[in-house]
Amino acid sequence: MLIFPGRTSFEPMHSTFPRLDIGPLSEYRDDDIMVSRFSDYLQEHQNLVFPHRHSFYHLVLFTDGGGKHTIDFHHFQVVPYQIYFMIPGQVHSWDFEGDVEGYVVNFSESFFRSFLLQPDYLDFFSFLNGDSRQNVVGLAIDIREKIVEQFEELLHQYSQSPVLREDMIRVLLLQLFLTIEQSIAKEERQKSAFHKNAVIANFQKLIDRNFTKHRLPGEYANMLHVTPNHLNALCKEHIGMQAGELIRNRIVLEAKRSLVNLDLTVSEIAYQLNFNDNSYFTKFFKKEVGMTPDEFRKKSAESH
Structure with a gap:
């Protein structure tokens, strides 16, 4: 179900544009984190093909399937081992073909705030800088297996008891981000955002x-x-x-x-x-x- 909540810091204008919150998308109705296999996520939320924006960070790794998706009016073809990232406020839609599989993680703006001494640490990752042209990353062959293992561990931790569960997920997500950013810098496709x-x-x-x-x-x-x-x-x-x-x-x-x-x-x-x-x-x-x-x-x- 699409949700139409009020204004956020990422929405400078009042509007009725569809905006999603994590809670209703989460199996545990968490407000700060959600981890799922992408096929399960799509099955439960089939109406999310229409353009909408999120109040949270949203990342998807495709391991199978095809089609296309759009982030802030830039269009991308879906291919295996492609990962895309979105920050709160960005608009996106998708149109998939065949059976699509992978992983999806949603987390709130505040999820890392009390965990890191540097509140804007996430801003230094090139794929989280709000430029949709950099939101989509094709994973290098040498890190694909490692990234999939990290997503599997995220799924495992998400299903555990609440004791230290969120801190384990935070550590795993940071490890995932650092692995991808390091790979991008290594291939010299762009300057590392850590030097911005x-x-x-x-x-x-x-x-x-x-x-x-x-x-x-x-x-x-x-x-x-x-x-x-x-x-x-x-x-x-x-x-x-x-x-x-x-x-x-x-x-x-x-x-x-x-x-x-x-x-x-x-x-x-x-x-x-x-x-x-x-x-x-x-x-x-x-x-x-x-x-x-x-x-x-x-x-x-x-x-x-």
Whole structure:
């Protein structure tokens, strides 16, 4: 059953967009953790093919099956030994073919908070940084068996008595994340996120919290105690785009997420995104995306 709870820190706007919480998806009705075989999860929640967002972290390892899945409007083909990660607030949907098998883990934002001295430790993993293009990882051949064993142990621990069960799961999940990140860095497919510039990391967090209120790079530079020129130079060096483009991209992403929700009019979305009027929002969206909000909404509806 789809759930429509209230606003969260990852949802800057009020909306009726379907958002899932862990409890109703969990066999034990836990609010912080859920571990399951993916085939069992799909059997129990067959209606989750429609676009929806989660209030929790969500990861799936595919071991068998095919089809496609979409995260924040980036499309991916499902292949065995592919793992995908989602952070709270991202929108996704799937369309599987044949018998799909694997593992699924859901955990809350607070699951690691009291366990780690560094509260933002998870932000350093490249696949948990909110960029959907990095959310999907094909596991290297040399770590596949190890990763499957780790998921099996997660399933085993999840079925145990509550005594220290969650701490064991936390340790296993961190081991899983470190194994995958180490493999990514080893293959040099991207720079390890553990070397991400601190100013850029904080800039991206500030954008996520303030993009409806602050649109100018200079405003963020003031919050970060750097000059606008320095911020722009760092963005070009570490991300390959200007600071203003990062801000506009975040606004566009939220607009796209909202446009998938047919219960909201374009005017309501423009208002929630803090545009002065619908006309200005339409011009902005078309300039950034290449089509009007109505055209994007129609195209998205047709694809689903």
